[in-house]
Amino acid sequence: MSILDKKISELHQLLHTKELSVTDIVDATFDRIHQVDGKVKAFLTLNEEYSRIKAKQLDEKLVSGADRGLLFGMPIGIKDNIVTKGIRTTCASRILENFEPIYDATVVERLNQADTITIGKLNMDEFAMGSSNENSGFHPTNNPWDLSCVPGGSSGASAASVSAGEVLFSLGSDTGGSIRQPAAFCGVVGLKPTYGLVSRYGLVAFASSLDQIGPVTRNVEDNAYLLQAIAGNDPMDSTSAKVDIPDYLASFTGDVKGLKIAVPKEYLGEGVEPGVKERVMEALKILEGLGATWEEVSLPHSRYALATYYLLSSSEASANLSRFDGVRYGLRSDNSENLIEMYKQSRSEGFGEEVKRRIMLGTFALSSGYYDAYYKKAQKVRTLIKEDFTNIFEKYDVIIGPTTPSASFKCGSMTKDPLTMYMNDILTIPVNLAGVPAISVPCGFSDGLPIGLQIIGKHFDESTIYRVAHAFEQATDHHTEKPKL
Amino acid sequence: MSRISKDQVKHVAHLARLAVTEEEAELLTEQLDKIIGFAEELNELDTDNVEPTTHVLELKNILRKDEVRNSVSVDEAMKNAPSERDGQFKVPNILE
Secondary structure, three states: OOHHHOOHHHHHHHHHOOOOOHHHHHHHHHHHHHHHHHHHOOEEEEOHHHHHHHHHHHHHHHHHOOOOOOOOOOEEEEEOOEOEOOEOOOOOOHHHOOOOOOOOOHHHHHHHHOOOEEEEEEOOOHHHOOOOOOOOOOOOOOEOOEOOEOOOOOOHHHHHHHHOOOOOEEEEEEOOOOOHHHHHHHOOEEEEOOOOOEOOOOEOOOOOOOOEEEEEEOOHHHHHHHHHHHEOOOOOOOOOOOOOOOOHHHHOOOOOOOOEEEEEHHHHOOOOOHHHHHHHHHHHHHHHHOOOEEEEEOOOOHHHHHHHHHHHHHHHHHHHHHHOOOOOOOOOOOOOOEHHHHHHHHHHHHOOHHHHHHHHHHHHHHOOOOHHHHHHHHHHHHHHHHHHHHHHHOOOOEEEEEOOOOOOOEOOOOOOOHHHHHHHHOOOHHHHHHOOOEEEEEEEEEOOEEEEEEEEOOOOOHHHHHHHHHHHHHHOOHHHOOOOO | OOOOOHHHHHHHHHHOOOOOOHHHHHHHHHHHHHHHHHHHHHHHOOOOOOOOOOOOOOOOOOOOOOOOOOOOOHHHHOOOOOOEEOOEEOOOEOOO
């Protein structure tokens, strides 16, 4: 067993007994990256020299007996829409190809305080717009389980790098499913926290009312470790919630007796593949065996979530992405004589097709004469979708269903029609609209590709999600399966 | 009937500060029409008495004391500037 297959708690034990050094862990990490990343193509930027220096510094701290952070010595990969001071941050866009942030995102600052090592920056769909990583402005990332398949998106490389054993864990961001869908496709654990639990300061904004940063890991316990390090109020993000952060690791009681599970019929209906349904039904049986009960319920407005999401997220994106104007940072086109032309040329040369399409849709939905019909209408439907969840959580502890309607698909098979690609996110999007937390955990395979089980919780009740996910993980061995690379 | 015309697409592109070729405008007209058509399924729902959700959590204005704090230096702020002169961002002509 490679040291990279171990859990954080196991690695910490080995560091404590001096059987392992931080340098050993970092060396093993880069060995693995150099061995497999040519196939997986998860990284856009590697931070190798710094990582090795930081490892030495942490090893000295280990010897001196100084206080150690919660994630001491643990290598991490960070999605490239989270700013890292002095480390190139591109959002996988040509418009930011040479952008070097002058500050750290709050989550990065907190990780530094927790003594992690930022190994590198991870590929994604450009500005987090996409479900396959094929919208990267640089190159696509491949699924470690089948290199001819997509890893999902937009945090595709956050999931692929963890699945391939290149990093112990990573950070992703989730606006409509961008952590959970790739976690499902790559057979790893991915959590979208409650909106407001994790600071968005330094996350390059896509849709501000939906975006959340979250952890991607190989097991549920590590996921809780990582969330513990990054959660909590931040004065730099005015939408960050002022709530007490519980001890997430204390949620692993293994006890789900009496747990009330709601299973929305819309999540096992038309469009969801048989192989996916079977795995979810098996998972429900396992939880039943552990003492939980489940009932079928309805989220009647979930079928409107996709349209609502595309109107709202594109509208917010069109405003957020107006900052890329070629003036203060980013690409500036040389092919223009006046200011307006410079804006237009820089943006058109720098942004990819999907990003432009969504800016166009959002600008249209917000434009005079259409605002009420599209944007405001979508905001109202968002209220109905949110109420669906509130109603169910009055009677049930968690909602369970599949993360995605199908397993991963072949590269290039969905790029022609934007609407078909959007269908990937029908089971994850309602969660973002309601602002509730949800995790995807591996629950088996369909035709050799991983399937994800989605567990949705109440606002700020990540502890219950972790308790259920952990109990399920303990009762199965899906999380120990690894791709052959 | 199409929901968006090519002229509208060109106008929206101008508002969004995007340069589009004739070809791109045509393709975008077709694609946006399809997406907007799909979005119109929301009209099946009666939302006359529904309040819009702008934010999922109940938040009021967040205020802080107006105190002087450190900010970035001019040198740092200029670090990523595509074009710069004397510590200022340089842009093409604004006035003819």
